[in-house]
Amino acid sequence: MDKEGKQRVLSGMRPSGKLHLGHLHGVLENWRRLQDEYNCFFFVADWHALTTNYEHPSDIPANIYDMVLDWLAVGIDPAKVTLFVQSAIKEHAELHLLLSMITPVSWLERNPTYKEQQQQLKERDLATYGFLGYPVLQAADIIMYKANKVPVGVDQLPHIELTREITRRFNYLYGEVFPIPEGLLAEVPKLPGIDGRKMSKSYGNSIFLSDSPDVVRQKVSSYVTDVERPRRSDPGDPENRCVAFNLHRLYMPDERNREIVRDCKAAKLGCVACKKELAEAVVRALEPIWEKRQSLSDEPGRVESILEDGGARAAQVAKSTMSQVRSALWNPNAG
Numbered sequence: 001m002d003k004e005g006k007q008r009v010l011s012g013m014r015p016s017g018k019l020h021l022g023h024l025h026g027v028l029e030n031w032r033r034l035q036d037e038y039n040c041f042f043f044v045a046d047w048h049a050l051t052t053n054y055e056h057p058s059d060i061p062a063n064i065y066d067m068v069l070d071w072l073a074v075g076i077d078p079a080k081v082t083l084f085v086q087s088a089i090k091e092h093a094e095l096h097l098l099l100s101m102i103t104p105v106s107w108l109e110r111n112p113t114y115k116e117q118q119q120q121l122k123e124r125d126l127a128t129y130g131f132l133g134y135p136v137l138q139a140a141d142i143i144m145y146k147a148n149k150v151p152v153g154v155d156q157l158p159h160i161e162l163t164r165e166i167t168r169r170f171n172y173l174y175g176e177v178f179p180i181p182e183g184l185l186a187e188v189p190k191l192p193g194i195d196g197r198k199m200s201k202s203y204g205n206s207i208f209l210s211d212s213p214d215v216v217r218q219k220v221s222s223y224v225t226d227v228e229r230p231r232r233s234d235p236g237d238p239e240n241r242c243v244a245f246n247l248h249r250l251y252m253p254d255e256r257n258r259e260i261v262r263d264c265k266a267a268k269l270g271c272v273a274c275k276k277e278l279a280e281a282v283v284r285a286l287e288p289i290w291e292k293r294q295s296l297s298d299e300p301g302r303v304e305s306i307l308e309d310g311g312a313r314a315a316q317v318a319k320s321t322m323s324q325v326r327s328a329l330w331n332p333n334a335g
Contacts, residue, residue: 002039009038009184010147012045012086015063016053019070020206022199025250026188030151032075034184040081041145041314044068044307047086047093051134052126068303070209073293083310086141091318095140095325096133102169103136111135112158139163142181143170144318149184157183174328189250196224196243210293213283220279223247225271226264236264236271244275251281 002008011031013023034040044064050057064085071083086092109132142150142163150160160183167178192198193205200206207219223244229236238245238261248257263269296302 006037006039007148008041008145009034009149009151010041010043010142010145010181011151012043012048012141013067014045014049015060015067016049017063017201018206018208018210019067020199020201020208022191022193022206023070024074024209025191026153026186027151028071028074028076030186031071031081034151035077035080038149041147041317042071042076042081042083043141043314044083044085045141047137048134051128051131054128054130065303066210068307069293069296070289072296072303072306073209073289078306078310081310082313083306084314085307085311088307088311089144089314089318091315091322092137092140092144094322095144096137098325098329099140099166099170100133100136102173103133103139103166105132107162107165108132108135111162135159135162136166139166143167143178144321145314146179146317146321147181148179150181151184151186153186153188157185174325177324177328190246191250192243192246194219194222194224207282209286209289213286213290216283216286217276217279220244220247220282221272221275223275225275229271232270233267235267238264242271244271244278247278247282251285252278 011027013027019028031040031042044067046060046064049060049063053059068083072078076083138159139162150163152160160181164180164182167180171178171180193200193203194207195203195205197203197205207216211219224242225244226236226238226241228234228241236242238248242264245257248260252260260269260274264274
């Protein structure tokens with residue numbers, strides 16, 4: 001716990017492309033809440049991006065800029081949190097190396113994401129040391145800042161448990177240097193993409209935070225609705241069969257949604273008119289983000305300056321941590 005009485009939270013995001021509504025509601029809104037309660041370290045996981053995109057590293061710098069611009073635009077406040085780029089803090093690489101010496105390969109091979117991503121990304125060569133060992137780098141990222149909490153969804157809990165095992169093993173071998181981090185479960189709202197699958201850049205079914213109002217309207221109008229309601233005169237069931245209704249739950253008032261459900265079931269409201277109303281609600285909600293994004297992009301060097309300042313603060317913590325790590329490894333009796 002820090003001197004101001006706050007626990008530390010660490011979370012990162014890979015700069016692998018544009019951010020969409022899934023990122024906003026699944027990650028960034030949670031970050032925005034956490035920044036008022038915890039001492040937060042939020043970082044750009046550019047080395048992690050190389051584990052699956054090592055063939056195209058030239059895309060990463062532009063992705064970093066756009067991603068951090070989105071973070072700031074949705075209300076992540078650099079005055080409250082430490083924002084930095086992973087590769088700017090070389091101590092991450094050193095701690096990753098040291099942790100790799102004590103992490104059994106069997107722990108990494110049983111990581112559920114390891115085989116899942118190999119199945120999902122068959123077009124990429126993931127038979128690399130970096131991909132197998134990325135959970136070790138993830139553990140280094142977390143314990144470098146002695147994070148008490150790591151915000152995750154339920155499906156990411158195995159990653160945190162692996163970090164906890166690696167941390168316990170280090171502390172057992174060399175002394176109690178690190179707190180054992182805990183997963184901070186976040187409720188992630190269900191937000192499918194335009195076609196009903198998980199919203200993902202790779203599926204081409206996303207509404208991006210950087211899309212224009214007209215593009216947002218066009219994408220909302222393309223959303224899958226109730227496939228069992230082929231005609232306007234047929235009664236619908238938006239709560240159970242309409243993909244677009246997941247957006248309604250996030251962007252429309254509850255009272256209006258109840259009216260929509262009633263009228264849809266009674267075949268009094270058609271999908272075209274319903275999605276037009278929804279599109280305007282989404283546009284209204286995104287307007288403050290677009291305005292702040294434009295304001296930030298109009299300030300040359302603003303994003304870079306924020307990352308530089310955050311990197312300096314992160315580096316101080318990382319240097320202190322690594323001093324303790326080296327002392328524990330090479331001077332076990334020093335304490």
